[in-house]
Amino acid sequence: MSEKILLIDGHSILNRAFYGLPDLTNSEGKHTGAVYGFLNILFRILEEEKPQYLTVAFDLHAPTFRHKMYEAYKGTRKPMPEELREQVPLIQEMLTAMGVKIVTMEGYEADDILGTLAGRSEKKGMDVTILSGDRDLLQLATEKVMIRLPRTVRGKTTIEDFHAEQVLEKYQVTPPQIVDLKALMGDSADNIPGIPGVGEKTATKIIAEYGSVENAHEHLEEIKPNRAKESLREHYDLAQLSKALAAINTDSPVEFDYEQAKLGNLYTQGAFLLCKRLEFKNLLGRFDSENAQPQQQLQEFFSCSDLSGCETLFDKAAKQEYVGVSLVAEQGQVFGVGLALDSEEVYFIPVEGLLTENYLCGKLQQLLQKSSHGALTICSMDVKSMLKYVDGEDFGEIFDTGVAAYLLNPLKSSYTYDDIAKEYLNGRLLPSREELLGKMTLEKAWQQSEDGLVNMACYMAYTALVSREPLCEALKETDMWRVYTEIELPLIFTLNSMEKWGIKVKGEELKSYGERLNIRIAELEQLIWKQAGEEFNINSPKQMGIILFEKLGLKGGKKTKTGYSTAADILEKLAPEYPIVKDILEYRQLTKLKSTYADGLEKVIERDGRIHSTFNQTITATGRISSTEPNLQNIPVRMELGRLIRKVFVPEDEYVFLDADYSQIELRVLAHMSGDEKLIQAYREAQDIHRLTASQVFHVPFDQVTPLQRRNAKAVNFGIVYGISSFGLSQDLSITRKEAADYIERYFETYPKIKGFLDELVEQGKKKGYVTTMFGRRRPIPELKSSNFMQRSFGERVAMNSPIQGTAADIIKIAMNRVYKRLKEEGLRSRLVLQVHDELLIETYKEEIEQVSAILEEEMKGAANLSVELEVDMHQGNNWYEAK
DNA sequence: CTTATCACG
């Protein structure tokens, strides 16, 4: 078997990968999608080809590189987008790290290098594979040289392969004749003129018959279409020039050492580190853990499993200024505690023997208690998750790595110790949880060997302790110190209290509600099947799309890449005409209620008869909190049938619910932040904002606004908060874009300062790369720099929305902290149990109703001092349905 | 493990 060499057209493949994949960025906002795509294609081809040699050719001057497909279509030339340009050095660095030979040469394009190397290698008796996205290279195909052209269609990459034979099949000319073909037809993307009046069809015919431009010219009189004959006669010199331009130089003086191109182990340590830096998590798995991964200089950790040693440790910890703590626990089961006294003295205390779960949690509580420490600050990666295992509500000073890192960059999906070490400890690389434990659960890891667990616990405690200083510095640097200390840190305890109290749910009522739904669901199912003429899975959009749009022939064609869209807004337009659609919509609604709410909630009722949701503080990009397992922030309310579910959420005996929500907080925030006098005035006079907007926008007297006008104006107000676009508004109101644009224009005429304010936000976002809330919370917006219109537009809307949504989030967080503090300090039995973005639910002891109402009103209204009042609506009830 | 759908603010 002969040897094989793989030659890659570097820029071309990078380009393919860039346009074929969504624009990936790592958590630092570095664009990495093209590099990732390149590596995936590379690995795939290597597996298929198994070559002995590999080399990648690059043009020396990247900026001359173009996206040919795009240009061929547009007929214009655009510079390489910045997102792609910055990835060129990255892929070269990656290839070099993998020991892959890169070839460039002054004065020659990558094409020429590839052509030359292909020729030389073939002469040596090798098989050659050229990987490129550029069809020009087809001229290089022979019996031994195969050109592989990857094509990305809807995210799937297929590869077209060409030996000489396949070129002939597809283009009716031999590979070298491709050059002659181009000489006649030209190639706008490559600036090859060709000759006028000759396109692909004619050119192919001529070359297939006469073999070359020169021979065709000799037989000029025989050339068939007259137009072509005359053109060739007149522009023969142009044809020859084009031919020269199209021909790839197969004899360039490139120096090439086959030894250096020998394919070795790609999975080197350097490549591993780079993959890690770029966050190619999927690729990391390819690396052989022994060869590639750097020797983890595991820090020296100590285990302590005897009672007196443990006591000593905690005593010592309590006397310090700072101590790093981690709790290794999962689903109520505790495995051990990590304790970092200083950077060199990190301990793991396993649950073992006398050191029981209870004992350890008790020690942790003592450490956290306010009374126990004078000047001690407990540093942890995630304080709230630790508090879950600790009693009491009177805690001392803490530092929370996760919350701090979240404020500094709220766009990350997680805040693990290895990421934080990398980012805030000078690129320090620690072994990640996955590297230590794999995909094992804690329990499995514990049973197998506690080594990984020990390391993880210690690294967590260590990182929490050591990264405190740089994180605090960064918070001060970015003017977020106050948001951190005055809003987020106290919020940890507020949320902890809410999670621990939970909310009482009537399980039996939930069950009967579900059964009631089931009766109707079964009816609808039969009804739908009957109308469809067959039984099918109504829950499958795929099956339903086929039934509706193919079998029953409803109009309203394709929408998604996988088939027909059967989303509610599409179906609703069809509902008046087709009864089956109405039934499907009702079926959807009921099954949603059944599975997500009736069944879903029942599953998470704990033994105390209450649901304990988790409120996540480090998820959203804007500063809101989110709720999981279950999500209690999306319990139905808009439709009556769904709203009934709220009747199962009840206060304990002797308690009632007090529900308080901010009235139009986001619009009020907008009024304040923009300083628009008209809007401020309107709120001061307690006017109906939507009606007022309607009267201004539609130029009608205030008291003659029709309900439709008011509804439209309300949508405009919402649109403003979301970062208005005429398309979005038109979609929402089912009007034309022109009309929507009209509404917006008149809105901005009415409230000129709002226009200025929003423009300023976008400008600030573009200039600084982030926008801020009233309290200084930041939201980075990397999309604003994108060359992609859609992405950039998204960035602009985000720039307009985030400060408003985020400021509202800040305000209610402040209110929560204040309410929590007042309830505690005034020794009340009432407690905060839920937050739903602009709403707080308090399980109120009946004798405290008056006092709690006053606290709620006072603290919610007083949470921020705006130029308009913060109005609060409050209701009382024996369940959530009544109280809302 | 991603996609479509739908619940909330």
Next chain:
DNA sequence: ACGTACGTGATAAGG
């Protein structure tokens, strides 16, 4: 021309 409203989370299908 581009083809979207902002922010979330849970469920069921179907690779």
